[in-house]
Amino acid sequence: MTVSTSPMAPEQLRELLSGDARSVAPQLLGSVLTHHSHEGTVAVRITEVEAYMGPGDSSHPDPGSHAFRGPTVRNAPMFSPAGRLYVYFTYGMHYCANIVCGPAGTASAVLLRAGEVVEGQHLALVRRPTSKSALDLAGGPARLATTLALTTADSGRDALADPFELRLPSVPATEFMSGPRVGVSGDGGSAAYPWRFWLPGDPTVSRYKAAKVRRA
């Protein structure tokens, strides 16, 4: 797969990310997040994201957001300047990573849900030995975080500075899909919050699973 991204001055990129997550999220489709370490370099082209808002925007309260009830120790990076990482630990074993958006003081972030490993496939496979194909190296938010070696130690760090790089696509995605967010319980996961965005037809995007209906 051809990757076409363009370099951009960090301050220009940060300005772009300072919009709210719902408008920034689709612009991140096709972007490439790179992580360098002593182990090597892994780069992921983002194919699926979700927007989460904070309590500051009263016109769009987001009950699915970690920041819905205000700042806590865990979600503090969501309130920090655009371009930082917000990484959290969940289900007792998984990490998930967001790019913080919006101006400092608001809590707007984009969850990186899936991507394609475009550099460092071997290292990615070492980090995710259970992967059965290249497609699932970063096909899921926790898989993507593992592939890039992201943990809570990275939460609050700047994604636009060493050891990270973020490049937006040279041409923004002209077509993308949107729909309800995955795994969000309550109203926040309903069709009233169609804040999941993905590149149509990309094989790394998780197949949509409708919430299962249960009988009493």
Next chain:
DNA sequence: CTCCGGATCCTCT
């Protein structure tokens, strides 16, 4: 292919 349960512990109530 789909469905379902277990893993495992941090975070906030």
Next chain:
DNA sequence: GAGGATCCGGAGG
């Protein structure tokens, strides 16, 4: 004390 922005493997169709 409950539940989670998930993943994986096993059972069944």
